[in-house]
Amino acid sequence: QVVLGVDGAMVMAVDGVGRRIDRHAAWLIPAGARHEYAGLGENRQLVLDLPAASLALPQRLFDRARAVSIDPALTSLVAQLATAAAQLGGPADAARAHRFQWHAAARLCDALLDDASLAAPAVGLDFARIDRWLRARLAEPLRIADLAAHCGYGMRRFHQLFIDAFGETPHRYLQRLR
Numbered sequence: 001q002v003v004l005g006v007d008g009a010m011v012m013a014v015d016g017v018g019r020r021i022d023r024h025a026a027w028l029i030p031a032g033a034r035h036e037y038a039g040l041g042e043n044r045q046l047v048l049d050l051p052a053a054s055l056a057l058p059q060r061l062f063d064r065a066r067a068v069s070i071d072p073a074l075t076s077l078v079a080q081l082a083t084a085a086a087q088l089g090g091p092a093d094a095a096r097a098h099r100f101q102w103h104a105a106a107r108l109c110d111a112l113l114d115d116a117s118l119a120a121p122a123v124g125l126d127f128a129r130i131d132r133w134l135r136a137r138l139a140e141p142l143r144i145a146d147l148a149a150h151c152g153y154g155m156r157r158f159h160q161l162f163i164d165a166f167g168e169t170p171h172r173y174l175q176r177l178r
Contacts, residue, residue, distance in 0.1 A: 001029040001049050002108060004070070006082045008043030012036070014065040021045065023078065024070050030062040046082045048104055077108070125151065125161055138178055144170045 003012060009022040014035040021027060021037075029035055070078065081104045088097045133150055134142070147170060148158035162170045 001027075001031075001035075001047065003027045003029065003037075004046045004048075004078045004082075004108075006044045006046050006078060009040045010037050010043050010045065011040065014067075017065070017067075019067040021067075023075050026068050026070055026078075028061055028066050028068060030065060033065045035065075044082070046078060046085060046104075048108070074108075081108070134174065134177060142174060144174075 003021060004026040005022040005024070007023065009020055011018055012021050012027055012035060013019075014027055014029055015033050019025065019027065020040075027035070084100060085104070088100060130147065130151060133147065144159070145155045148155045151158060153161065159170060162173075
């Protein structure tokens with residue numbers, strides 16, 4: 001789960017550690033982490049509940065609960081995503097809401113990975129691009145070499161970057177995605 005401040009502020013505790021969340025901060029919360037919050041006056045947050053199996057969500061961002069600072073460029077992105085989320089309807093809009101969650105996750109995680117404190121050896125993989133490419137071709141026979149070429153890497157280099165970023169091979173990830 002990703003909790004981002006949009007308007008106002010709240011205090012959120014994750015696994016017993018509290019932090020004020022406003023439009024300049026967010027929580028990255030791994031599955032199973034205990035969390036609670038209290039709003040401070042009028043407030044609004046963007047909460048993204050996301051499956052851990054997405055390429056848009058590098059596992060290293062969720063290896064532990066962490067509060068992160070949001071820079072001005074990311075603050076603008078969060079505001080845009082919150083506006084888009086508010087336009088989603090109820091259950092009839094479920095498929096559109098699902099696509100929105102994946103798109104938002106890809107954009108947010110890509111922006112968060114630009115933060116030097118969260119960077120890892122796999123900087124250079126375009127998570128949103130990989131995710132879109134794979135999802136568009138799930139019904140087709142896929143070769144990892146084709147994905148590597150699509151991303152501009154040789155097979156060996158791509159394979160190593162992928163393992164460094166996600167802790168599993170591209171083939172294993174594709175099997176789980178299917």
